[in-house]
Amino acid sequence: MDGEGRSTGRPRDAASIAGKVKTPEQHFDVVVIGAGPAGVEAAIRAAGDGGSVLLIDENPVGAGLIGLDVPLFYGQRATAAVQNPGRMLEQVFAANPRIEAAFEAGVEVALGTCAWGAYVEGPGLNALPGPILGLADEDKSWLCGFRTLIVAAGARDLSLAFKGWDQPGVMGANALHALLARYDAFAGRRLTVLGSGPLALSTALLALDRGLEIAAVIEVEDRPHGPAALAAEVEARGVRILCSRRIVEARGGADGVERLVLAHRAGGSTEEIACDTIVQAIGLVPAVELLDVLGARLTFDGARGGHVPVLADDGRTSLDAVFAVGDGAGLPAGAEGTDYALTWMRALTETAEPDLIVCQCEAVSRAALLEVRQPAYLGPPSEGMARRRLSDLAADGPVNQDQIKRLTRACMGPCQARRCREQVAMALSLATDTPLADIPLAGYRAPVRPLPLKVLADVEEAAEMSAGWDVWFGIPAQWIPYQDIGSDREARHIEVLGGDMHL
Amino acid sequence: MTRDLGSGASVVVIGGGVTGLSTAWWLARSGVSVLVLDKGLIGWEASGRNGGGASHYHSPLFHEEQRLWPQMDTLLGYSTEYRRERLIVAITPEQLKHYRYMAAMHRELGYRVDDLDAQQIREAVPLAGDNALGGIHVFFGGHANPQRTVQAYAWALQDLGGRILQHTPATGVTVANGRAVAVRTARGDLGCDAVVIAAGPQTGMLLDPLGVHLPLACARAEMIVTEPAPLMAIGGVDGNGLYGRQTLRGNLAFGGGPHEWMAVDETGPLRRPTSPLTRNLSRRLADLLPRAAHLRVIRSWAGVVENTPDGRPVIERLSDPGNVTIATLSGVGFGLSPATGRAIRDLVIDGACSFADLDKLKLDRFKDLPADWRRLSGWEADAMTSAAGTRAG
Numbered sequence: 001m002d003g004e005g006r007s008t009g010r011p012r013d014a015a016s017i018a019g020k021v022k023t024p025e026q027h028f029d030v031v032v033i034g035a036g037p038a039g040v041e042a043a044i045r046a047a048g049d050g051g052s053v054l055l056i057d058e059n060p061v062g063a064g065l066i067g068l069d070v071p072l073f074y075g076q077r078a079t080a081a082v083q084n085p086g087r088m089l090e091q092v093f094a095a096n097p098r099i100e101a102a103f104e105a106g107v108e109v110a111l112g113t114c115a116w117g118a119y120v121e122g123p124g125l126n127a128l129p130g131p132i133l134g135l136a137d138e139d140k141s142w143l144c145g146f147r148t149l150i151v152a153a154g155a156r157d158l159s160l161a162f163k164g165w166d167q168p169g170v171m172g173a174n175a176l177h178a179l180l181a182r183y184d185a186f187a188g189r190r191l192t193v194l195g196s197g198p199l200a201l202s203t204a205l206l207a208l209d210r211g212l213e214i215a216a217v218i219e220v221e222d223r224p225h226g227p228a229a230l231a232a233e234v235e236a237r238g239v240r241i242l243c244s245r246r247i248v249e250a251r252g253g254a255d256g257v258e259r260l261v262l263a264h265r266a267g268g269s270t271e272e273i274a275c276d277t278i279v280q281a282i283g284l285v286p287a288v289e290l291l292d293v294l295g296a297r298l299t300f301d302g303a304r305g306g307h308v309p310v311l312a313d314d315g316r317t318s319l320d321a322v323f324a325v326g327d328g329a330g331l332p333a334g335a336e337g338t339d340y341a342l343t344w345m346r347a348l349t350e351t352a353e354p355d356l357i358v359c360q361c362e363a364v365s366r367a368a369l370l371e372v373r374q375p376a377y378l379g380p381p382s383e384g385m386a387r388r389r390l391s392d393l394a395a396d397g398p399v400n401q402d403q404i405k406r407l408t409r410a411c412m413g414p415c416q417a418r419r420c421r422e423q424v425a426m427a428l429s430l431a432t433d434t435p436l437a438d439i440p441l442a443g444y445r446a447p448v449r450p451l452p453l454k455v456l457a458d459v460e461e462a463a464e465m466s467a468g469w470d471v472w473f474g475i476p477a478q479w480i481p482y483q484d485i486g487s488d489r490e491a492r493h494i495e496v497l498g499g500d501m502h503l
Numbered sequence: 504m505t506r507d508l509g510s511g512a513s514v515v516v517i518g519g520g521v522t523g524l525s526t527a528w529w530l531a532r533s534g535v536s537v538l539v540l541d542k543g544l545i546g547w548e549a550s551g552r553n554g555g556g557a558s559h560y561h562s563p564l565f566h567e568e569q570r571l572w573p574q575m576d577t578l579l580g581y582s583t584e585y586r587r588e589r590l591i592v593a594i595t596p597e598q599l600k601h602y603r604y605m606a607a608m609h610r611e612l613g614y615r616v617d618d619l620d621a622q623q624i625r626e627a628v629p630l631a632g633d634n635a636l637g638g639i640h641v642f643f644g645g646h647a648n649p650q651r652t653v654q655a656y657a658w659a660l661q662d663l664g665g666r667i668l669q670h671t672p673a674t675g676v677t678v679a680n681g682r683a684v685a686v687r688t689a690r691g692d693l694g695c696d697a698v699v700i701a702a703g704p705q706t707g708m709l710l711d712p713l714g715v716h717l718p719l720a721c722a723r724a725e726m727i728v729t730e731p732a733p734l735m736a737i738g739g740v741d742g743n744g745l746y747g748r749q750t751l752r753g754n755l756a757f758g759g760g761p762h763e764w765m766a767v768d769e770t771g772p773l774r775r776p777t778s779p780l781t782r783n784l785s786r787r788l789a790d791l792l793p794r795a796a797h798l799r800v801i802r803s804w805a806g807v808v809e810n811t812p813d814g815r816p817v818i819e820r821l822s823d824p825g826n827v828t829i830a831t832l833s834g835v836g837f838g839l840s841p842a843t844g845r846a847i848r849d850l851v852i853d854g855a856c857s858f859a860d861l862d863k864l865k866l867d868r869f870k871d872l873p874a875d876w877r878r879l880s881g882w883e884a885d886a887m888t889s890a891a892g893t894r895a896g
Contacts, residue, residue: 011878011879011880011881012881013764013880013881013882014881015761015762016722016761016762016763016764016881016882016885017761017762017763017778017780017885018763018881018885020761021778021779021780117777117779117781119776119778119779122774122776123765123772123773123774123776124723124763124765124772124773124774124775124776124805124807125723125763125774125776125778126763126765126884126885127763127778127885128778128779132779134779134781134782141782143779143782293776295774295776362752374582374651375752377751377752378582378584378751381582382576382580382581382582383580384580384581384658384659384662385580385581385582385658388658392658396657396667396669397544397669397670398670400544403544406551406650406651406654407650407651407654409752412752413730413801414730414731414799414801416801416802445777445802445803445804446777446781446803447781447800447801447802447803450730450799450800450801451799451800452796452797452798452799452800453729453785453786453788453789453795453796453797453798453799453800454785454789454796454797456781456782456785456800457782457785457786457789457796458779458782458783458785458786459786461782461783461786465760465761465783468761469744469759469760469761469783469787470744470759470760470761471741471744471745471746471759471760472724472746472759472834472835473722473724473762473810473814473834475810475813475814477813477814477815478561478813478814478815478833478834478835479561479814480561481560481561481608481611481612482561482562482563482565482860482863485815485863486863493608496600496601496604497601497604497605
């Protein structure tokens with residue numbers, strides 16, 4: 001309320017955010033997030049256009065995040081090698097020669113650097129000094145300005161719950177790919193692959209090429225889901241593709257998975273497959289978290305993996321400064337889509353016990369979702385609470401995953417719902433007979449990587465931020481005790497406290 | 504939405520935030536037929552996106568707030584996650600001076616507050632560090648889970664026969680012969696004997712056509728959330744320019760710092776983005792609770808709140824139309840909601856609040872407000888790039 005705005009001449013609210021977000025310490029004309037094939041080529045092209053280009057990639061990911069299944073579903077099957085950052089960095093370079101090419105093209109390359117937030121001006125956010133990217137490494141975070149942002153964030157693993165899926169050795173296909181091809185740090189030997197689409201079949205071939213054993217490829221449908229030629233190639237290498245199966249459970253010991261128990265969907269006795277790793281290769285999910293945080297328009301396209309950005313022909317999102325390329329912009333044609341994931345989800349749901357945990361971080365079961373059960377830390381539910389069901393909420397309006405999250409805590413844990421977001425949406429869809437496309441995307445929020453307070457902390461904040469910080473709105477009148485309003489005590493309170501009155 | 508609109512009710516409450524839901528629940532407890540309209544999901548704006556504090560010593564509803572919260576789980580029949588008491592930690596001498604002054608103010612209101620020295624506050628707040636200089640222990644107030652509380656009000660209301668229509672924005676109030684007779688929606692009119700408007704930022708927009716001018720400005724405020732930490736005995740911890748709480752799950756949820764004035768139209772905010780302020784909040788939280796500095800931040804969120812020019816609520820039954828009651832809590836509605844709902848129930852049924860003087864919260868205190876008060880206060884949106892546009896006043 002005091003002072004004049006420097007440029008506009010209009011009065012300013014000293015406690016508002018205007019003028020407080022500092023100018024980023026770095027700035028590039030173009031920033032590319034993700035050094036996969038699409039990202040590297042985009043960076044090299046951008047460098048050819050003459051501007052300054054930064055290419056970041058979060059790999060090598062720290063061992064702590066790998067243990068937390070961030071950003072991929074590593075399933076505790078990484079070797080101790082991932083705890084050696086120097087070796088990991090060498091591996092990442094060695095695995096991707098195009099990074100060297102980008103470097104030679106004049107691209108600044110930052111590995112081991114994640115983008116946890118991104119901000120452009122738009123509805124509700126107009127106080128930025130320009131488009132801003134939030135970056136971090138293992139030790140610190142910082143801001144980076146950009147003119148153009150190209151998000152090439154790739155795809156995440158789709159995970160589905162079955163009995164025993166929460167033990168070491170159950171992992172995702174992209175995580176396996178990362179541990180094998182990027183880090184050379186995979187701890188398993190004998191794998192069972194779930195799914196038989198192109199992802200599953202190519203995953204099996206990759207593992208075979210790396211000298212691993214594939215115990216079996218499992219399919220719930222009555223024939224392999226992927227191209228016949230690819231399936232034949234896998235079978236020609238001695239791998240059984242077992243169709244019309246259902247998963248009974250994964251059994252294991254202290255080191256995790258030891259066997260997968262299956263049954264034929266038509267009935268009959270169970271069969272056991274010895275393996276130390278179960279790879280979920282049912283589908284991938286475009287990594288749209290930063291695009292959602294930015295406010296880029298997303299749409300549901302099941303054939304391309306679910307929620308994907310709305311793009312112009314040149315890859316531009318609904319935001320002028322932001323482009324999306326690669327798998328993060330939508331999976332390529334022929335990829336497993338959400339229909340296939342739903343087929344698996346139905347098959348797994350048919351036989352699963354209701355107390356099967358779907359959200360590992362918060363220990364939320366499928367039954368808890370359907371009963372919108374309050375979390376265990378609240379103790380036994382009241383009589384009214386015990387009667388409540390998902391159908392009550394569905395009767396009051398379309399099912400909303402964010403609303404269910406808040407009540408059950410499913411998807412609210414430290415893995416930031418990477419292991420459960422899609423399967424919770426599918427469970428809500430199946431339970432309420434709502435098309436998956438109509439379940440609103442559970443919103444992504446920064447930081448889109450779980451970062452320690454001390455890493456995320458702005459240790460050199462703008463002087464304007466420090467000077468203008470107030471607990472709430474900096475309206476002293478708001479906190480005057482009611483009986484003192486209009487008395488001479490009012491001025492005394494304001495003099496001592498200003499707006500700095502805690503609730 | 505093809506859901507049946509159904510018939511009207513004796514009282515139609517516009518706005519399914521905590522104020523509207525609590526009001527409806529109190530009315531239903533008195534046997535009044537009541538219908539709540541919300542433009543989207545209940546509690547989807549500031550009611551479900553706030554710090555969960557319940558310690559509003561400045562309010563005329565304070566005593567009732569304190570009396571009601573400990574009973575709310577039982578009265579509603581659903582958990583609100585309410586927990587008593589708060590601790591405020593100072594890490595600078597100036598903060599300590601402020602908190603001690605506040606403690607004296609609280610004691611004058613008849614509540615117990617203990618001054619704690621450095622060692623005492625560190626013992627009381629296990630995540631605090633060697634930089635804690637002292638603090639205060641507030642034996643009143645506390646905190647609850649906003650999202651669970653919103654749903655508790657809604658289900659308790661439905662258990663009493665009250666109805667809620669989500670995704671049904673009110674487009675206006677129809678007045679005949681000096682009385683509100685119906686609430687209009689895109690799907691039809693809902694007849695009523697009385698109307699309560701507790702629609703947050705939209706309250707003023709609904710009142711304009713009635714010739715009633717409620718000055719409001721909207722802003723976005725942000726919070727951060729960490730992964731769970733071991734539970735502290737008292738989770739309501741403030742200090743170092745932050746408000747917040749440790750949830751019963753163990754997460755630290757803290758906010759504070761600058762807000763952003765923004766444009767909001769009848770449909771509500773287009774987005775509720777957070778900003779790089781996430782890092783400033785992280786820094787202050789790491790300084791407030793150094794033993795939590797290793798905890799990972801896993802989300803941030805923003806809520807959009809409306810403010811009156813003096814930051815104080817407006818809670819009033821209008822004189823014309825005489826059967827319309829309006830309420831805006833000006834940014835601090837969550838904690839007061841048990842008492843606010845009861846006060847509004849009294850206004851609607853009896854014409855006056857039976858347990859508190861609300862005279863200083865009347866709208867006429869703004870009658871001489873200049874038309875461009877937002878500009879004069881620096882409370883205008885920073886830029887008008889919002890597709891939703893803005894509204895004067």
